[in-house]
Amino acid sequence: EDQVTQSPEALRLQEGESSSLNCSYTVSGLRGLFWYRQDPGKGPEFLFTLYSAGEEKEKERLKATLTKKESFLHITAPKPEDSATYLCAVLNQAGTALIFGKGTTLSVSS
Amino acid sequence: GAGVSQSPSNKVTEKGKDVELRCDPISGHTALYWYRQRLGQGLEFLIYFQGNSAPDKSGLPSDRFSAERTGESVSTLTIQRTQQEDSAVYLCASSFRPSGANVLTFGAGSRLTVL
Numbered sequence: 001e002d003q004v005t006q007s008p009e010a011l012r013l014q015e016g017e018s019s020s021l022n023c024s025y026t027v028s029g030l031r032g033l034f035w036y037r038q039d040p041g042k043g044p045e046f047l048f049t050l051y052s053a054g055e056e057k058e059k060e061r062l063k064a065t066l067t068k069k070e071s072f073l074h075i076t077a078p079k080p081e082d083s084a085t086y087l088c089a090v091l092n093q094a095g096t097a098l099i100f101g102k103g104t105t106l107s108v109s110s
Numbered sequence: 111g112a113g114v115s116q117s118p119s120n121k122v123t124e125k126g127k128d129v130e131l132r133c134d135p136i137s138g139h140t141a142l143y144w145y146r147q148r149l150g151q152g153l154e155f156l157i158y159f160q161g162n163s164a165p166d167k168s169g170l171p172s173d174r175f176s177a178e179r180t181g182e183s184v185s186t187l188t189i190q191r192t193q194q195e196d197s198a199v200y201l202c203a204s205s206f207r208p209s210g211a212n213v214l215t216f217g218a219g220s221r222l223t224v225l
Binding site (some may be wrong): 004020033041042043045046049087089092093096097098099100101102103 | 114121142145150151152153154155160166168169201203213214215216217218219
């Protein structure tokens with residue numbers, strides 16, 4: 001069964017304090033791993049797609065990496081505006097839908 | 111439109127009533143998805159439409175749930191005889207091609223509260 005597990009559930013950082021979010025996955029034949037950001041009261045917003053182990057993508061203070069079993073979202077020198085819930089997802093075996101983890105809620109204080 | 115539009119944004123109903131939730135995808139997007147997000151939970155896949163193909167209904171939790179899509183435009187998610195456990199945010203998303211080839215753009219969701 002396709003499964004995505006994210007940790008930690010919640011993370012509190014001081015502004016400028018770098019850290020990483022983890023996403024471990026179980027799927028037969030990875031066809032894509034996706035990171036989304038969700039702000040309160042809004043739908044998820046796409047950040048990155050990774051397809052193969054060793055791949056990395058960057059956007060501003062965020063960098064996503066992928067291994068054969070997990071992905072990390074690295075946040076460098078975060079700012080309060082980076083506060084949000086970060087969701088990880090994989091494409092299901094049928095290729096028809098994304099299977100999401102429960103997310104990591106990040107709070108960055110100044 | 112510029113984004114995925116969902117209505118109503120908020121719906122409060124009594125247990126046992128039927129509700130309809132509407133989704134207007136981005137023009138030209140052939141794929142449309144419905145997800146459910148319960149408080150503190152991840153997104154739960156409900157149903158997927160792709161062009162004129164038969165929809166993937168494998169995520170619908172019971173026969174009280176159904177969805178329709180008119181061509182490659184508007185979709186309606188219907189929940190019959192609502193129960194308190196149906197309370198959640200229902201998110202619609204669309205993509206230009208099937209999710210394996212492109213990213214999903216989500217609407218802001220319809221928050222359903224069943225009393």
